[in-house]
Amino acid sequence: MSAAPTTDSAKKHPDIPLPKVPRGTLYRGREGMWSWVLHRITGVAIFFFLLVHILDTSLVRVSPQAYNAVINEYKTPIMGLGEAALVAAIGFHALNGLRIILIDFWSVGPKRQRLMFWIVIALWVILMAGFLPRQLMTIGAEFAGA
């Protein structure tokens, strides 16, 4: 042990070295904090979308005309971008949610949380790389009015 333990508690636990900088917090600064911020923002956004989405889908119980009229509002280029944003938000929330679960239940989860954050980002980029070209086809077709 390099740092000389001077406090009482360190004398009681000589095998636990004192950290040189405050450590042991998952949620202050860097990846741990930003993943939490993003998880919170995406969670709220998805929740409000879900409220609206249940209402619009419920129109299938009213009439085919009512449902088609509202769902056609989703088939515009602007909403196409909105759908891309929604998939981006859910994709991050879902992948980071699995990371949270691994932090909680996997013995080395807390130790690997920073690495797992970047794996989440990598998987998210792959997900979006697969989805965005497909969604751009949809948006293009919507522009063409086809």
Place this chain on the structure above:
Amino acid sequence: MTATIENAPIESPRSAAPVRRHRRFNIEKWGWIYMRASGVVLVVLIFGHLFVNLVSGNGVRAIDFGFVGGKLAQPFWQWWDVSMLWLALIHGANGMRTIVNDYASNRLVRNVFKGALVAAVVILILLGTLVVFTFNPCPAGSPADLLPSFCPVQ
């Protein structure tokens, strides 16, 4: 700076809501477990939902009454959608409850927000479940070109 082991440098989470302890049924514990259990199931349900509706075939442009009617006529998709409805709404509302507890320091404001959350969830779960199970894919008197192809000629 004295960082002692007893006062470990992990800060406890701060929340404006008072913490109640020593209860036989710990609702916070079960909420915590629910967030994780429902999350795992929701990954499968939501990604499947997004794939079928946004990616496969013609994407969102394929969705109309005939498309949804064709799906909701099958028990498989009925149960898929109803599971997603219940799991996601309760997960989302419980997450929102955490956020309300974190930011609303006034007790009245907190209770108003939480009451609104409960009302929204109860109403939408009832509405959504009723819609899925009482839905008629071939309503009488509708133009045939708006209906799923399996509907009998009227």
